[in-house]
Amino acid sequence: MSCSVAVSNSPVFSPSSSLFCNKTSMLSSPETLTLTLSHLKPSQGSSSSSCSASSPTPSSPSSPFRLRIPKHPTGLSGPGSSSPSTVFKRKRPTRLDIPVASFCSAAPPATPSPATWRELVEIENDGYSVYCKRGRREAMEDRYSVGLNLQGDSKQAFFGVFDGHGGSKAAEFAADNLEKNVLAELMSRDGDDIEEAVKHGYLNTDSDFLKEDLRGGSCCVTALIREGNLVVSNAGDCRAVMSRGGAAEALTSDHRPSREDEKVRIENMGGYVDLCRGVWRIQGSLAVSRGFGDRHLKQWVIAEPETRVLQIQPEHEFLILASDGLWDKVSNQEAVDTVRSLCVGVDKPEPLFACKKLVEVATSRGSFDDISVMLIQLGGYI
Known part of the structure; x- marks a missing residue:
């Protein structure tokens, strides 16, 4: 040749x-x-x-x-x-x-449009604001719920942020049903023992979801405002932080396997907690110890919330409800300071921009998770 x-x-x-x-x-x-x-x-x-x-x-x-x-x-x-x-x-x-096309079997992929890279939720209303941003997942798994003027009372409201995992079905189900389940329990008890009412509202929502035979799970944090009281509950690692005269006060504690009392509870029920790639997980799988759903881990991942009740005072400026995508990168006090700089003592408060600013800070520090931030002005409920 x-x-x-x-x-x-x-x-x-x-x-x-x-x-x-x-x-x-x-x-x-x-x-x-x-x-x-x-x-x-x-x-x-x-x-x-x-x-x-x-x-x-x-x-x-x-x-x-x-x-x-x-x-x-x-x-x-x-x-x-x-x-x-x-x-x-x-x-x-x-x-x-x-x-060049003669050496290639296919043309290079087109640049995706911005809509395919992110999914945003922006809500601004009288007394509250919501900003959610999708992370690097294929679809947004976070959800939120707002109920105003409950039972015809303008001083009664329900707010919630839900952080789904393994899909959005559990978060969506909880956002649609938790409020009515809690209110149903309150009515059946004539408003007495509000902590028990919230607890059974959570457990009933979890039980109803498991009957749907759907996969996935969801953490959540909720705030019920009733008769001048603020009732904050959580299951999982969503968190509620309040500004008390400019000082940040966490009203919830994250439910994670690394928490000593949660680890003891799981081990007493026959489960185990181990460290996987730097994160403590139940059965080497889930990094949260409470929440809705998670059928395959239901023996250890309970939906029972921890609840705190306090009376709203004039120094209680606002409440931040957010998923762990924010709190993993932004401290409680930093979040309060950011919101106060844009909402307290200024001529034109910008609560929605404050929510957006918090999300941008977390994203710039490497948060790849979905991030949902809800800001509630407490002054109107005194």
């Missing part, structure tokens, strides 16, 4: 201009370099490791590549030339434009 390649004036052999030359130009060129691929048994002799196009040396008999370069006359005579000393100028082979 042989291939004839035209030789240019350059001392450096250029594959880009020579290996893609067409057949016609190779056959018509008076000066050719014949490269023969020999598959015969190599013969004994010395070998040469390199050759130069400008000063060729005979190839070794033992090399599988044999380079045969005929000696050129000092001058080349064209047709009708009368003098053998006439020298024709070598012509560079015509450059071939080979389209």
Whole structure:
């Protein structure tokens, strides 16, 4: 097998201009370099490791590549030339434009539109604001719920943030049903023992979800405002933080397997907690110890909330409910300071922008999770 390649004036052999030359130009060129691929048994002799196009040396008999370069006359005579000393100028082979598409089986993917990269929720209403941003998941798994003027009372409201995992079904179900289940329990108890009412509202919501035979789970944090009281509950690692005259006060405690009392509870029920890639998990799987759903871990992941009740005071400025996507990157006090700088003591309060600012800070620090932030102004409920 042989291939004839035209030789240019350059001392450096250029594959880009020579290996893609067409057949016609190779056959018509008076000066050719014949490269023969020999598959015969190599013969004994010395070998040469390199050759130069400008000063060729005979190839070794033992090399599988044999380079045969005929000696050129000092001058080349064209047709009708009368003098053998006439020298024709070598012509560079015509450059071939080979389209890139000929080497590719498919076109490069188009740049995705902004809508395919994020999903945003922006709500601003009298007394509360909500901002949610999708992380790097395929779909937003966070949900929220708001109920105002409950039972015809403008001083009664219900707020919730729900952080789903393993899909959004559990968070969506809880957001749609938890409020009515808690209110149903309150009515059945005539408003007495509000902590028990909230507890059974949570447990009933979890039981109803498990009957749906749906996968996934969800953490949550809720705030029920009733008769001047603030009732804050959580199951999982969503958190409620209140500003008391500018000082941050966490009203909930995260439910994670790393918490000592949660670890003891899980182990007493026959489960185990271990460290996986720097995170404490139940059965090597889930990084939260309470929440709705999680059927395969229901023996250890309970939906029973922890609840705190306090009377709203004038120094209670606002309440932040948010998923762990925020709290993993932003401290309680930093969150309160950010909101106060945009909402307290300014001519034009910007509560929605304050929520957005918190999400941007968490994202800039490397939070890849869905982030939901709800800001509730408490002054209107005193």
